[in-house]
Amino acid sequence: MVVDLRTKLGGRASRRNVLKGSAAVGAGALGVGRLGGFAAAQDASPTAAAATGGLEVFSWWTSPGEAPALQALFDTFNGLYPDVEIVNAAVAGGAGVNARAVLITRLQGNQPPDSWQTHVGRELIDNYVAPGFCEPVTDIYESEGLLEVMPQTLIDQASQDSEQYSVPVGVHRGNGFWYNRQVMEENGVTVGETMSIEEFLAAAETLQTAGITPLSLATRDTFAAAQTFENTLLAVAGPEKYNQLFLGEVDWDDADVRTAADTYAQMLQFVNEDHPALSWDQATAMVIEGRAGFNSMGDWAYGEVVARDAVENTGWVSHPGTNGSFVLVVDSFTLPVGAPDVENARNWLRVLGSREAQEAFNPLKGSIPARTDIDREIFSPYHQWSIDSFANDALVPSCAHGQASSPAFQQAFYDALLVFVDDQDADSLILTLQDAAALDAEMAS
Numbered sequence: 001m002v003v004d005l006r007t008k009l010g011g012r013a014s015r016r017n018v019l020k021g022s023a024a025v026g027a028g029a030l031g032v033g034r035l036g037g038f039a040a041a042q043d044a045s046p047t048a049a050a051a052t053g054g055l056e057v058f059s060w061w062t063s064p065g066e067a068p069a070l071q072a073l074f075d076t077f078n079g080l081y082p083d084v085e086i087v088n089a090a091v092a093g094g095a096g097v098n099a100r101a102v103l104i105t106r107l108q109g110n111q112p113p114d115s116w117q118t119h120v121g122r123e124l125i126d127n128y129v130a131p132g133f134c135e136p137v138t139d140i141y142e143s144e145g146l147l148e149v150m151p152q153t154l155i156d157q158a159s160q161d162s163e164q165y166s167v168p169v170g171v172h173r174g175n176g177f178w179y180n181r182q183v184m185e186e187n188g189v190t191v192g193e194t195m196s197i198e199e200f201l202a203a204a205e206t207l208q209t210a211g212i213t214p215l216s217l218a219t220r221d222t223f224a225a226a227q228t229f230e231n232t233l234l235a236v237a238g239p240e241k242y243n244q245l246f247l248g249e250v251d252w253d254d255a256d257v258r259t260a261a262d263t264y265a266q267m268l269q270f271v272n273e274d275h276p277a278l279s280w281d282q283a284t285a286m287v288i289e290g291r292a293g294f295n296s297m298g299d300w301a302y303g304e305v306v307a308r309d310a311v312e313n314t315g316w317v318s319h320p321g322t323n324g325s326f327v328l329v330v331d332s333f334t335l336p337v338g339a340p341d342v343e344n345a346r347n348w349l350r351v352l353g354s355r356e357a358q359e360a361f362n363p364l365k366g367s368i369p370a371r372t373d374i375d376r377e378i379f380s381p382y383h384q385w386s387i388d389s390f391a392n393d394a395l396v397p398s399c400a401h402g403q404a405s406s407p408a409f410q411q412a413f414y415d416a417l418l419v420f421v422d423d424q425d426a427d428s429l430i431l432t433l434q435d436a437a438a439l440d441a442e443m444a445s
Helices: 005-009 015-021 066-080 094-108 122-129 138-143 152-157 181-186 197-209 223-247 255-268 280-288 300-307 342-352 355-365 381-392 407-423 426-444
Strands: 002-004 053-058 084-088 115-119 166-173 176-180 213-216 292-296 314-318 325-334 394-397
Touching: 002 066, 053 066, 053 342, 066 084, 066 300, 066 342, 066 355, 094 115, 094 122, 094 223, 115 122, 115 342, 122 325, 122 407, 138 342, 152 325, 166 342, 166 355, 166 381, 176 181, 176 280, 176 300, 181 292, 181 314, 197 213, 197 255, 197 292, 213 280, 223 255, 223 280, 223 292, 223 325, 223 394, 223 407, 255 407, 255 426, 280 292, 280 300, 300 314, 300 355, 314 381, 325 342, 342 355, 407 426
Parallel strands: 002 084, 053 084, 053 115, 213 292, 325 394
Antiparallel strands: 115 325, 166 325, 176 292, 176 314
């Protein structure tokens, strides 16, 4: 059974009150890497056991593509633990921007849920592990064999001081570029297996002349402007320098940063005027519905495509200029210090790490499993493409999604890019990022 906390209480009460009234990332995480391919599937289903009580799960998965994927996890868990009441405490808002604010308030008030969603890397380590909000889950990795079936890169990003602190459930590719096949065909635009920045700009001119928005953007979700820029930065600088920028090894006044800013400014000439009013999934819907040609978005957008039965008419490539790179955005769940129902929370994490759960969740979500022993044949052509990219391409973490930088720098990155969307002032953007990086280095020293 699943109780939706947003529906039942308007999102304003703690889980404890719901159950009372119910019927029954450190620096080592950064790096360019390559991973091995997916192995043959092994039997890795969790074993059912008697359990009762509640399980409050906190996430930001509320969109038409996200909610069914989350429900698939709930269904997998309840299939093994049918007497546990799940409380869905999801908070709407792309990239978890709204959810994190609510969550931090609860954690500081000693009112944690039983498990919450977080990206691995700096978001996990800086926001939750360093302040002491998370229990290690190393024993779950060991008992469930996760150390043998998850890539070391992911394990490292979920770890601090040789302890693991979250269980990854899905790996998103942040540098996706989605397009409407019919719109392209009707306007004589050919999209190959890859796209350069120059090819995009030429296609955008064609679409704009035809009265179609070339590139949909949604800045009501603050991550979207930052994500589109970081993808463009990756295209210009390449994966090695991209990482060096976020590690503080290259200054933000580097010539490639200016070129990326100028390129992004060119792209912004082709976006929809109502972008401040739209959420990320609404921008994706513009492409699905043929009101826009392209959308730069992580592959959670594919979950929207699936939910709206638009798979046949939706194409994809890497964000222009980023072919050969995979921007990591890894979703995981934690075990809180002081979890109200700790055994249910631990069972939840065991289930999430299982092949059964990851094969149920990821086809709907657009991500690929964190496990490498899944049956890849059950996944869509898009997923197969992403699995191959994950195995063979340069892996880089996302700043827009908290894996590449501290929370303070991430917020400065958000703010600077929202301003840039309006004024397209490269000098101001670079100075702001330089100042944020200097402050970040000072705080870390």
